[in-house]
Amino acid sequence: MDQGAARDQVLDAAEELFYGRGIQAVGMDDIRSLSGVSLKRLYQLFATKDRLVEAYLERRDLSWRRRLAEHVETCADPEGRIIAVFDWLERWFAEPGFRGCAWINSFGELGATSATVATQARLHKLAFRRYLEGLTADAGLSRELAGQLLLLAEGAMVTAGILGVTGTAAQARAAARLLLESAARARPTSPAE
Amino acid sequence: MDQGAARDQVLDAAEELFYGRGIQAVGMDDIRSLSGVSLKRLYQLFATKDRLVEAYLERRDLSWRRRLAEHVETCADPEGRIIAVFDWLERWFAEPGFRGCAWINSFGELGATSATVATQARLHKLAFRRYLEGLTADAGLSRELAGQLLLLAEGAMVTAGILGVTGTAAQARAAARLLLESAARARPTSPAE
DNA sequence: CCGTCCGGAGAACGAGCGTTCTCCCTTACC
DNA sequence: GGTAAGGGAGAACGCTCGTTCTCCGGACGG
Numbered sequence: 001m002d003q004g005a006a007r008d009q010v011l012d013a014a015e016e017l018f019y020g021r022g023i024q025a026v027g028m029d030d031i032r033s034l035s036g037v038s039l040k041r042l043y044q045l046f047a048t049k050d051r052l053v054e055a056y057l058e059r060r061d062l063s064w065r066r067r068l069a070e071h072v073e074t075c076a077d078p079e080g081r082i083i084a085v086f087d088w089l090e091r092w093f094a095e096p097g098f099r100g101c102a103w104i105n106s107f108g109e110l111g112a113t114s115a116t117v118a119t120q121a122r123l124h125k126l127a128f129r130r131y132l133e134g135l136t137a138d139a140g141l142s143r144e145l146a147g148q149l150l151l152l153a154e155g156a157m158v159t160a161g162i163l164g165v166t167g168t169a170a171q172a173r174a175a176a177r178l179l180l181e182s183a184a185r186a187r188p189t190s191p192a193e
Numbered sequence: 194m195d196q197g198a199a200r201d202q203v204l205d206a207a208e209e210l211f212y213g214r215g216i217q218a219v220g221m222d223d224i225r226s227l228s229g230v231s232l233k234r235l236y237q238l239f240a241t242k243d244r245l246v247e248a249y250l251e252r253r254d255l256s257w258r259r260r261l262a263e264h265v266e267t268c269a270d271p272e273g274r275i276i277a278v279f280d281w282l283e284r285w286f287a288e289p290g291f292r293g294c295a296w297i298n299s300f301g302e303l304g305a306t307s308a309t310v311a312t313q314a315r316l317h318k319l320a321f322r323r324y325l326e327g328l329t330a331d332a333g334l335s336r337e338l339a340g341q342l343l344l345l346a347e348g349a350m351v352t353a354g355i356l357g358v359t360g361t362a363a364q365a366r367a368a369a370r371l372l373l374e375s376a377a378r379a380r381p382t383s384p385a386e
Numbered sequence: 387c388c389g390t391c392c393g394g395a396g397a398a399c400g401a402g403c404g405t406t407c408t409c410c411c412t413t414a415c416c
Numbered sequence: 417g418g419t420a421a422g423g424g425a426g427a428a429c430g431c432t433c434g435t436t437c438t439c440c441g442g443a444c445g446g
Contacts, residue, residue, distance in 0.1 A: 021305045024217050027433055038394050039435085049434065099305060107355050108301025112214045112292060125355050148368040151361075152341075155348030162300050162318050168344075175341040175372055182371045220403055231424045232405085242404065 007045050009035040014056040019102050022109055023053055023117075050116055053106075057120040060102055065127060067092075078139035079180060082149065085135070086176050089153060090169030093160045100161020104154070128153075136183075145183040152176055200238050202228040207249040212295050215302055216246055216310075243309055246299075250313035253295055258320060260285075271332035272373060275342065278328070279369050282346060283362030286353045293354020297347070321346075329376075338376040345369055 013035035017026040028049060032039050046052040071088040075081045092098065099105070107121040132146040132153075156172035206228035210219040221242060225232050239245040264281040268274045285291065292298070300314040325339040325346075349365035 022302060024302075025306050028435080029433080039396085040393065043435075100301065104297065104351055104355070105301030105304075108293065108298030109215060109217075110302075111298075111355070113218045121355050125352070129356070144364070144367070147360075147364045148345075151348030151352060151365050151368060152344050153348065154351045155344030155346065158297055158347045158351055159318070159344060162297070162304070162314050163322070167340075171337070171340045172344050174337070175344060175368075178341075178375045179368055179371055182375070221405080222403080232426085233407095233423065236405070 003045070006035075006037045006041055010037050010042060010045060010052070011056060011059055014052055015060055018053065018056055019060075019105075020097060020099060023106060024109060028052075050114070053114075054116045054120060057103065057106065057117070057124070061120070061124045061127065064102075064124075065131065069131070072135070078135070079184070082132075082135050082139060082141075082180055083173060083176060085132070085149070085153065086156075086169055086173035089156055089172065093156075093165045093169050098160070098165065101154075101157040104158060105161075125150075125154075139184075140187055141180070141183045145179060148179050149176055152179075196238070199228075199230045199234055203230050203235060203238060203245070204249060204252055206230075207245055208253055211246065211249055212253075212298075213290060213292060216299060217302060221245075243307070246307075247309050247313060250296065250299065250310070250317070254313070254317045254320065257295075257317075258324065262324070265328070271328070272377070275325075275328050275332060275334075275373055276366060276369060278325070278342070278346065279349075279362055279366035282349055282365065286349075286358045286362050291353070291358065294347075294350040297351060298354075318343075318347075332377075333380055334373070334376045335379075338372060341372050342369055345372075 010031060013031050014026075017030055017034060028039065028042065031037075031052070032042055035042075037045075042052075046055060068085065068088050071091070072081045072084045075084045103121040103124045106117050110117040111121060112118075129146065129150050132149050133143050136142060136146040136149070152172045152175050156168050160168040203224060206224050207219075210223055210227060221232065221235065224230075224245070225235055228235075230238075235245075239248060261278065261281050264284070265274045265277045268277045296314040296317045299310045303310040304314060305311075322339065322343050325342050326336050329335065329339040329342070345365045345368050349361050353361040
């Protein structure tokens with residue numbers, strides 16, 4: 001087995017276990033068992049558990065944002081793209097094994113004691129906010145709206161994780177529609193539209 | 194020192210440490226050092242760490258909801274009371290040592306492995322949702338609105354915890370006002386008001 | 387066929403921690 | 417004053433886990 005394949009298998013196992021059980025609840029032995037990569041190789045690839053956690057969060061950040069963007073791309077209308085974010089959330093929440101947002105969970109677990117985790121969580125949320133700001137800008141809408149949509153999306157992730165998935169994304173989407181309409185009425189660039 | 198005072202001191206220490214650092218990062222020795230209550234007494238009061246965690250979350254749930262309700266009570270207008278929730282969030286976020294929502298953080302840390310923590314988090318969020326539903330009902334507004342406000346409040350807590358406090362509560366309040374106006378326009382009980 | 391190197395399996399080590407135990411001191415009662 | 421009960425300090429125990437080490441087998445070069 002070559003280096004790259006082993007790395008992928010380790011990160012696959014890490015993602016499944018860290019996301020599903022929490023970071024501290026998963027030992028390096030668990031990663032080894034699930035990935036089939038020996039401890040020696042594991043430590044050649046990632047010198048410490050902390051590095052592995054960092055790599056897990058980084059890779060998941062890229063794939064999470066890519067998946068979101070790919071879904072949003074399927075919609076051409078700038079305002080529809082904003083709503084599409086919440087459609088995608090609904091789809092994500094319904095995936096088997098959904099257990100809330102990996103960064104919110106990691107931050108709750110280790111934000112106070114691990115600079116790595118705190119930084120990764122901040123970077124991810126900043127990137128998500130920037131993405132929403134891009135969407136609202138493309139629709140000629142304010143950055144304020146993006147901030148409000150961020151709150152709705154974060155609230156939906158948390159609530160779906162803790163209280164369960166039923167209806168949460170739809171609620172968030174309905175609220176997003178209202179905020180979007182309200183912002184469109186006051187749209188700075190084309191108020192008459 | 195009598196039993197009750199020792200219990201209070203232990204719970205005070207537990208709250209400060211568990212909330213500030215996370216549950217797994219705090220040992221029973223840390224609780225003992227900060228509270229000044231010996232290990233023997235500590236285990237007489239709480240048979241296991243799990244019980245202590247449960248008591249911490251229960252007591253904090255009561256005081257958190259009491260503090261919120263006390264602030265909301267100061268406002269007589271039913272719609273003003275709804276907005277007052279977000280005023281109180283702003284005040285809470287600004288407290289020194291604010292580190293997000295204790296239940297969201299605990300759930301992220303232990304929701305997957307501890308039934309105690311998962312249950313406490315669900316109970317707390319259910320109680321908060323019920324409270325918001327009471328406020329919207331008092332204003333003659335729909336339960337749907339309460340669900341949307343819950344998402345905003347949860348999103349604000351998470352975002353304030355991870356990205357920092359600046360402006361988050363004000364954003365949430367602005368969004369809440371818009372949703373409230375929109376719901377008031379469609380108010381089922383007194384649509385003309 | 388023999389030696390050498392690489393990687394795997396898992397034992398070993400050391401630290402941290404939940405929980406219990408030991409020892410000693412204080413206090414209260416006869 | 418003697419004694420028993422209770423509580424405090426902290427050592428001890430057993431377990432988990434991150435990390436490293438040891439040993440062995442198998443592949444490859446001479």
